[in-house]
Amino acid sequence: DVKVTQSSRYLVKRTGEKVFLECVQDMDHENMFWYRQDPGLGLRLIYFSYDVKMKEKGDIPEGYSVSREKKERFSLILESASTNQTSMYLCASSYLRQINEKLFFGSGTQLSVL
């Protein structure tokens, strides 16, 4: 089975801190994604990557950056955390860059910014 691992299940940070969320997949997937999930808003795409060192903005990239130095690892960075970034963050991966690829999700990181 594909495994997508997010480093932390719960995280509490202070406003202005730099925050790193890590995601690792073990099935040689090409594509990796970061979503945030908020009540009533569903999953919104922050950034995605279809190759090492490649990244593309999703629908809500403001205040975030990403890093993909190795194929299996995709990091989400909050340069200066703010309270409106309190959310559930979900990492996902998919095998190929095709239109019918399903997503495999990690277990999520619940981030609270105080």
Place this chain on the structure above:
Amino acid sequence: QKEVEQNSGPLSVPEGAIASLNCTYSDRVSQSFFWYRQYSGKSPELIMSIYSNGDKEDGRFTAQLNKASQYVSLLIRDSQPSDSATYLCAVIYTGGFKTIFGAGTRLFVKA
């Protein structure tokens, strides 16, 4: 902005009934359509995918796609309490491969 719309619910059905979940999308050239199920406190998992007009059945689940009406639905027959979850409609649009999600519909199946 491409959009995927769902009724947030909650949708409540008795055990054994058919649950009908609906989704509309804004882009006529959408290519792939998915239903993900998300239990409370868990991550989404894929339950159905559909790519062409018509019905696709898998056990108690049937996905229906009507591209002319920009409408996709999920029917759950013989609903069970274990089907209680949030169901997320998702679309991949032509020219891209990123998945866009609706806000989800909460389903409660009453025993």
